[in-house]
Amino acid sequence: MTSSGFDFWGLLLGHWEMLSSRHRGPLSLRILIQPLIAAAFGLRAGYRDARAGQAPFGWLFTTRPELRGGLLREGWSHVRNVFLTAVTVDVIYELIVFRWIYPGQALIVATTLAVLPYLLIRGLSNRLIRPWLSR
Secondary structure, three states, X not given: OOOXXXXXXXXXXXXXXXXXXXXXXXXXXXXXXXXHHHHHHHHHHHHHHHHOOOOOHXXXXXXXXHHHHHHHHHHHHHHXXXXXXXXXXXXXXXXXXXXXXXXXXXXXXXXXXXHHHHHHHHHHHHHHHHHHHOO
16 A cells, blocks of 8 residues: 555456456356357458458558558457447446446456457468368
8 A cells, every 4th residue: 555545456456356257147148158259250251351362360460550540440340349249248247246337347358358359260260261262
């Protein structure tokens, strides 16, 4: 604790405990459903990328700065609804369990449940499908 009475580490630990316990309790099925939906969108986008002969999304994003804006817009248009649904469901969870809304935690959970699976599956599916399509 600092002289001002603010306990940063205690606050951080409290938020971590709240985040790590979200797989239990009401609406816990969202932990499975939301990443699966995001992965389905990623699989579809990865397939389209592979059919177009395009390099994996993450590779293009990191190596071609001139394409980043367009890639961000396209990726966001695919994952936007899943992300917003994840935020909404997490806010409902927070209201039920904590009786308060923690926007930062909702964004962390939504990013973890929607954006990360989309990005991972989009790139992986492109890499796996491209050789199969070239036959």
